[in-house]
Amino acid sequence: MLNNLIYSISKKYIVVVFLIIFGFFAPTSSAQNLDSLLVELESVMSKRSVYDNEKETRINNLKELLADKNNTNKNNYYLINKIIDEYAYYSFDSTLCYINKNLKIGQELKNDHFINETRLKLSSLLISTGRYKEAVDLIGSIKKENLSDELINNFYENNMEVYSRLSFYTPISENKKAYQELYEIYKDSLLSRIDKDSESYLAIIEKELRDERRLGEALVINSKRAEMVPNDSRAYAIIAFERALLYLIKGDVENEKMNLIKSAMADIHESIKDNASLTLLSTILFKENDIERAHKYINFSFEDAEFYNSQFRFVNISNILPVISKAYEKNSMEQKSKLKTMLIFISLLAIILLASLFYIYSQVKKLAYARNKLKIVNKDLKKLNAKLSVSNNDLNRLYNELSEANRIKEHYIGSFLNLYSDYIDKLDIYRKMVRKYISTNKFSTLLDLTKSKQVIDTEMEVFFKNFDESFLHIYPTFIDQVNNLMQDEYLFGVKNEDRLNTELRILALIRLGISSSSQIAKILRYSVNTIYNYRVKIRNCATNRELFEDMIKKIQ
Structure with a gap:
């Protein structure tokens, strides 16, 4: 905000503003940290293509291994699982495509573990993209008694996630209560199976504390979770986003923004296109009247959502994108108006200066005119000769292109006429043959002829x-x-x-x-x-x- 204020006012009163701001005000430590994080975020945003290329390289390497004809179906299944992990949150269509491939392999091998594992991956994909009905139906088709211990955990996690989201989004209180009860059942089942020191366990406990508004305890657990994962991982992006939610509830906007920035940087570094941090950050910046950054970030989020093909994200972004774009346009128009006023003022000064320079120059020119006249004429002649040479070259090139075009036209006109003439001859031969068959009463032969293709x-x-x-x-x-x-x-x-x-x-x-x-x-x-x-x-x-x-x- 401080930098934007300086930028908007500096066009008119830049010297005064610098004296006032840097002479009388000192930025707080929090503001300094936020500004440095914003600079770092925009640096990471500028490297999006680099991270995406690294992602594509990893995917292409896996695809090359997958293309080996000596692979067994089982080997291909594990390779495709790695490809799915790379494509997850990067490309919905590609993730879905390779999940379907693995589902087919599992069915060909009649391997229940492979089939169930792939279905759980598919249900997770459907949940993350807002397709809750399909996800519930798919999870419901999986028999828990046929699952391994690891897959049972995934089964409970997916049920928890889908019913948590359904409970959050449904406007019907009766349904909300039913979904919440189902969430609690699957949550308790999962908590009884996993390690209490694991990140997954702590994430569930943190959500409970957040829902109960026990924010201090939730922040302690969130910090413990953050220490368990790398700072540039998908898991860290989620943890930072959930920490931002805690500060949102507390009303601490500065810390909320800092954690959204950290989450967004982790998402970009990991090429996570299905993300929400930048969208929420741009909404906050828009409310703070930082229109330029809000517009830049929301468009960045829109590009990610478009790349991932996430209808769920499109809906979220579409609620704020038009408002920010309209404000950005209005802000741009105001800046243009100010610049126009300044430009008119500067133009008037320039006209006065030019008039003065012209008067001085005209006096000097009169003295040097006679001496330089011949030199100017010679230079003009050289320029004209150079232009004529360029024009001749252009004319030669155009002539050659026209000649080639005419040659092609003549060739295809001749081909068209020959082809048309051939068809007339064929029609005449066909006419004579039909006439011959009719005159000799060979109607059956003529009928057979017309039936043939x-x-x-x-x-x-x-x-x-x-x-x-x-x-x-x-x-x-x-x-x-x-x-x-x-x-x-x-x-x-x-x-x-x-x-x-x-x-x-x-x-x-x-x-x-x-x-x-x-x-x-x-x-x-x-x-x-x-x-x-x-x-x-x-x-x-x-x-x-x-x-x-x-x-x-x-x-x-």
Whole structure:
């Protein structure tokens, strides 16, 4: 806040403000700590891509191990578990994809432990993204008596979490009471099984103390939990966030903000995209009128939520994002207005100064005019010659490009005319043959001929051949450029360099501006569902499935 105050006022009274603030006021230790934490947070935020690249590297290394064909299904299950752990809180879609793969492996191996473990992972994912109904149904399908000791703990934890959230969010008092009772049952069951000195046990006790507003005791336990985990871990991010909640209840805003900052830094360092700390921090800063930081942080949170594909986070962010954005725009307009006023004042001073300089310069120029005139003319001639040379080069380049374009046009006009002429000849031959069959009363033969799809298939093959050759003539590196957008294991390999397969033809039509599945289906004579399935399959194999088709349209 202190820095923002200096920034907003300095444009008008910078010298006075510095004297007043630094001469008469000394920042408290708490404010210094908060300011240094904010600086550190923004430094960590600027390195988000570095942490994300490290995450992607770990994931890609695991995927390379998974691609080994010598792996057994059991080995693949454990490798996929590691991939799921990396993707958790990073990408919802990828986490769900690999959970489904492990579920399939467990079913193929008929391994109840694998199946139950994967279902519990899936239920945890559903809970964290606000899909409580699906999570309750899934957990309800798991038989506790078939679980190992470790999985029973996970079973109780998931039940605790889902009923805790349902109790918190439901507006119906009767349901809230029922959910709370279920939470208490599963909580007691879990507490009876786990070590009392474990972080999990302490977390449950801390929540109880927080709910009972025994905040001093809760803070002591929270500190003990924080000592048990690294400062840049997901667990620390949760602990710091829960400590911020304790200070929120106490009304200690400064400590609340400091712990939200620590939680956010741990989330960013671990590439946790499903997070809440920055959103809550931006809300607090907005209330304190620190609009610029609030806007920056809420947009950062929105980008994370969008990357993770968390509808739950989108709902939370959407409640505050428009308000902050509107305030930010208003603040920007006010700053622009102030800058405009200052600019007008400075412009007037500049005009006076320029007028004075112009008068002095004109007097000096008169004395040097005769001596420098010839030199100026020579320089101008050199500049004109240089411009003419550049213009000639540009004209030559344009002429060559136009010549090449005309040559391509002539080539394809000729090809079109030849193809059209061929179709007229084929229609005439077909007409004569039909006439011949009719005149000789060979109606059954004519009927058999019309039932056959051989003519259509032959013509489609000719059409595909002409289309492939023409398209690859215009875009000779199209296949290579498409492969640059695909995951390594899904590269297109074409046997005939002059021909495209169905997937590449669909991408070729998209590059030509035909993006409607119905239009593509009509051209390639497939059903719309078939074209849609092809497109989904290709996107899923791309390195960037969201922007894949837009990148196809930009291929040169």
